[in-house]
Amino acid sequence: MATEDLMSRVLHTLSEVDGPMSVEVIHQLVDVTGVEEPMTIAEVADLLDLSQHTLRYYERIGLIEVGRNSGGHRVYEPAAVRRLVFLTRMRLSGMAIRDLQHYVALVDAGEDTVPERLEMLLEHRDTVRRQIRELTLSLTATEYKIATYGGATGDGPSTGGAGPAAH
Incomplete structure (x- = not known):
């Protein structure tokens, strides 16, 4: 794609x-x-x-x-x-x-529509920022769960490791 x-x-x-x-x-x-x-x-x-x-x-x-x-x-x-x-x-x-x-x-x-275009882009920026915050929270939760299973968090490779069942 x-x-x-x-x-x-x-x-x-x-x-x-x-x-x-x-x-x-x-x-x-x-x-x-x-x-x-x-x-x-x-x-x-x-x-x-x-x-x-x-x-x-x-x-x-x-x-x-x-x-x-x-x-x-x-x-x-x-x-x-x-x-x-x-x-x-x-x-x-x-x-x-x-x-x-x-x-x-x-x-x-034309130029008369600049204020409406600006408003559209400001709203879109707010949406993207919200999505970034939501994804950051999701990443933090995922990193936490990886750590619970003994895996490495961050950009490093996973160490694997068996751990408790998923909750």
């Missing part, structure tokens, strides 16, 4: 970060600053680690507009690639397709 592959790449990139996470780290995940020429669907799929099917789906549901060349093949302009990077990052963070469709409609409606 493309999202799992992207998540693996993200986690690998983040594990190499020395210091606190920042917006710059996110930009490092997929650098499209050098994208100045139109790209084919295969090139975009490879760049973003998405399937061509996903790219066509995003186009079909209105998340992205893609032109065609004289042969009828899709041509992704740099602005479309940048939008896809954003969409991919938002999907990775758990934003629903319907919310992305609403957000894109707001963007396409």
Whole structure:
């Protein structure tokens, strides 16, 4: 699944970060600053680690507009690639397709919608932060149970070990 592959790449990139996470780290995940020429669907799929099917789906549901060349093949302009990077990052963070469709409609409606877009992103950030807290609690509970069974906690390998039955 493309999202799992992207998540693996993200986690690998983040594990190499020395210091606190920042917006710059996110930009490092997929650098499209050098994208100045139109790209084919295969090139975009490879760049973003998405399937061509996903790219066509995003186009079909209105998340992205893609032109065609004289042969009828899709041509992704740099602005479309940048939008896809954003969409991919938002999907990775758990934003629903319907919310992305609403957000894109707001963007396409113009600058008057900036306050509503900001509100959407603030709400999404709060949701992601809540999920991080919940996952941190779940990880702590799992680490506790691993320790109860004599296993090693943290990033180290498990020592195995028999222990009491699960509760």
